[in-house]
Amino acid sequence: MRDSDIRQALTARLATKYDSQPDTQIRHELGLCAGRTRVDVAVINGHISGFEIKSDQDKLTRLELQAELYSRVLDRASLVTTGRYLDQAAEMIPSWWGVWLALPGERAVRLRNVRRGSRNPSPNPFSIAQLLWRDEAMALLRERGSHRGLSKAPRWFVWERLAETLELGELQAEVRRVLRTRVDWPTRP
Template identity: 35%
Template structure:
């Protein structure tokens, strides 16, 4: 019987769990960098939404979870904790109510995931953080399409990010970010 003590064990079960939801034009990304690389989303699903999965296996601690929650809250439309039953009490105390929880269960057929709480839409996303998932040329392209590129082309990335985040409502920005991530040829984070 397979245990859920290590990240790679839960990651494999999670990917199998997500497989029916991943279409040909969708993207499943391991270790997506957030917050200038200070935080990584263990797995991100980019389809009609931007969804994140944080894995906390049996041998993990939840010490970094508050910082991870803060980074996820700024970017993702939906977020999930994938964990073991042992971590549930502490996790529930840390996680916002909009986060979903998937719990590893060991059975005769091996590990599976059971939903302990459904993820709800995140109302805290911030354009200035979401836009940082874009590459410079993607930001420049959108600013040009919006007629806002004049005087910005040679500016630092931070100025470009701020300009684009201010120019687009969060919903439209989210659509654009998802389109860019999925359009990158052969891209894997």
């Protein structure tokens, strides 16, 4: 089973689930931690949920690092994999992650929930702030009068100030709001 087959089934399922929620964005290849990794499919609404796909053609060599970086940012995460990797991959991810099994179907891949996920117990504010472009982070700081001294500072300092200025819950809500309303996302190739 190929990544594209699983991704198509996952995207269709998520689109059906969130079709009636106009504030929900479904994005492919969402960069995390300043581009150190990308979430295969992300759902952005009242939470940021990420789905990592491991098809039969993939290897699991990067999964532990991906799980670590996803765990810094995402509210919820799920692994979507085939029977080939189900047991091995499920042991490599945190217990709060969900696990979905991709099964071959007559016309399309079927997805079955194997392990229900829960909320991320320990997100990292700085890593969450990194989801924003520099100008978006500066706008949030300006609204709070906390932008002084950062007009020419590198984005790392802007993200750090934002993470220090906002409480975690407020930061998460603001980042989700900005991402949901962002209009010039790069499109997936």
